[in-house]
Amino acid sequence: MATETSKQALDFEAAHQRLKGVVKHTPLQYNAGLSEKYECEVYLKREDLQVVRSYKLRGAYNMISQLDDDQLNRGVVCASAGNHAQGVAFSCKKLGTKGVIFMPEITPKQKVKQTQMFGNGNVEIVLTGDTFDDCLREALAYTEAHEMTFIPPFDTHPVIEGQGTVGVEILKDLPDAEVVVIPVGGGGLAAGAGTYLKQHNPDIRLIGVEPEGAPSMVKAFENNCPVTLDSIDRFVDGASVKRVGELTYILAREVLDEMLLVPEGKVCTTILKLYNEDAIVVEPAGALSVAVLDLVKEQIKGKKVVCIVSGGNNDIDRMQEIKEKSLLYEGLKHYFIVRFPQRPGALKLFVNNVLGPGDDITRFEFIKKTSKENGPALVGIELKNAEDYPALLQRMDAHRFEVIEINKDATLFEYLV
Incomplete structure (x- = not known):
């Protein structure tokens, strides 16, 4: 309650x-x-x-605008890699106070530039740490050391x-x-x-x-x-x-x-x-x-x-x-490891007889291994309709192509795709 x-x-x-x-x-x-x-x-x-x-501007401005003159003179600090940082930066410019904004080192340049643009000379951006948690620790330590005011992203x-x-x-x-x-x-x-x-x-x-x-x-x-x-x-x-x-x-x-x-x-x-x-x-x-x-x-x-x-x-x-991500979720894109027989015409057979009329190969990485009878390939296939997937698997089996469904193995998917 x-x-x-x-x-x-x-x-x-x-x-x-x-x-x-x-x-x-x-x-x-x-x-x-x-x-x-x-x-x-x-x-x-x-x-x-x-x-x-x-x-995010609403909360940031509402808090900063209620600080007293002494707090505004000392400045504010926040930790954010996105919208909160931009809201704080805009508020600093509007209220004429200094802001120090901590962002993880991996923050996209576009977000850094946006924050600088909204701060327009009133903010300093510090890129530190690999994660938000690392960044937050640095921001809180800086706030205490410089007797500034920390602007939390939500919990105040x-x-x-x-x-x-x-x-x-x-x-x-x-x-x-x-x-x-x-x-x-x-x-x-x-x-x-x-x-x-x-x-x-x-x-x-x-x-x-x-x-x-x-x-x-x-x-x-x-x-x-x-x-x-x-x-x-x-x-x-x-x-x-x-x-x-x-x-x-x-x-x-x-x-x-x-x-x-x-x-x-x-x-x-x-x-x-x-x-x-x-x-x-x-x-x-x-x-x-x-x-x-x-x-x-x-x-x-x-x-x-x-x-x-x-x-x-x-x-x-x-x-x-x-x-x-949308195609994967909708069942329209699938990745496989396919073992192609090392003989002429194997790929042509796959394209002509396994793929359906609305299917499209969107990725193909094949390394021929001359010392083996079969060669594995990473194959990405985009379907016109998600309902076509069972028939695709049946055709692969009928033509004796050995396949591994990568979509169903999260670890394999992350490693290969």
């Missing part, structure tokens, strides 16, 4: 006023295609159109309060919303927006969604307290944390009606569909709320549903990986 102290500390209307003229009141857009598909009214809360292309009242203004805007634009789907990483958005929405409409249904490879809030719910996951899949980087916040867990546990998980491949399919069908560019975390609709299609029929699209900072260099 959330404590009364937790509830009283969150003044969302005050935060909303504080953020006026700084953050955009982002559109709540009706989506005809999704509405028709799910037989309901689907609205997208477009935080991908925010000033820094994510909702002012940040949660700022993220809650997303909920304020939703109810201003759609007072009779019945279901709101909220992406969950550390839990700041769910705790903030969720608390505001439940306070003003106890009957509204709130659905939290995490990537399957980083189920930190789901595990917290199961264990009745936050737990640290041993490892996570960081693909959905904006919503992949090893441990949710203590305060965000308390608040989210009270207001969320359910927590669901979505496979990373499904997220990728959703990214591509939103781009191709609606010209909306979303990052993986921003696609979570739409990707989960298939899992709740029965309970949302006939209702007014809001999906929070949390961000649009998607590096174009990731699009090939996104397409690949």
Whole structure:
């Protein structure tokens, strides 16, 4: 249960006023295609159109803007490889304070440049460590040594309060919303927006969604307290944390009606569909709320549903990986180790008699081993329809090609593909 102290500390209307003229009141857009598909009214809360292309600016600015003059003169510190860093950088420039932003050394150059751009001379970026945890340790030590203020990405009242203004805007634009789907990483958005929405409409249904490879809030719910996951899949980087916040867990546990998980491949399919069908560019975390609709299609029929699209900072260099993950998830791409007989015509037989009319070889790596009767090859095949896969396997067997299905062996897949 959330404590009364937790509830009283969150003044969302005050935060909303504080953020006026700084953050955009982002559109709540009706989506005809999704509405028709799910037989309901689907609205997208477009935080991908925010000033820094994510909702993270709300919490960062709300906290920094409440610091006193002495704290602002000393400056602020944060640790982030993405949207939080950009929100802090923008806030530093707007409020005229110095920011030191710690990022892992592996942070893509695009994110570093974006952060520098929003800070526009007011921030110093320190690249350190191989992981976020390494980076965070350095940031906290620096904060203490220089007597600066640390700006957490989610687990503090002012940040949660700022993220809650997303909920304020939703109810201003759609007072009779019945279901709101909220992406969950550390839990700041769910705790903030969720608390505001439940306070003003106890009957509204709130659905939290995490990537399957980083189920930190789901595990917290199961264990009745936050737990640290041993490892996570960081693909959905904006919503992949090893441990949710203590305060965000308390608040989210009270207001969320359910927590669901979505496979990373499904997220990728959703990214591509939103781009191709609606010209909306979303990052993986921003696609979570739409990707989960298939899992709740029965309970949302006939209702007014809001999906929070949390961000649009998607590096174009990731699009090939996104397409690949989508094809694998949809059963349209498969990898094999195929042992080709070392005799003339073996490859021609495979192409002419094994592949179907809609199949395409997308990868082929073959090393002829003259000392053996058979030679292995890594073969990637893309299908026109997922239903064609069993017939492909039958033709391989009928023509006596020895194959290993790499898709079904995670270790082998990671090593070879």
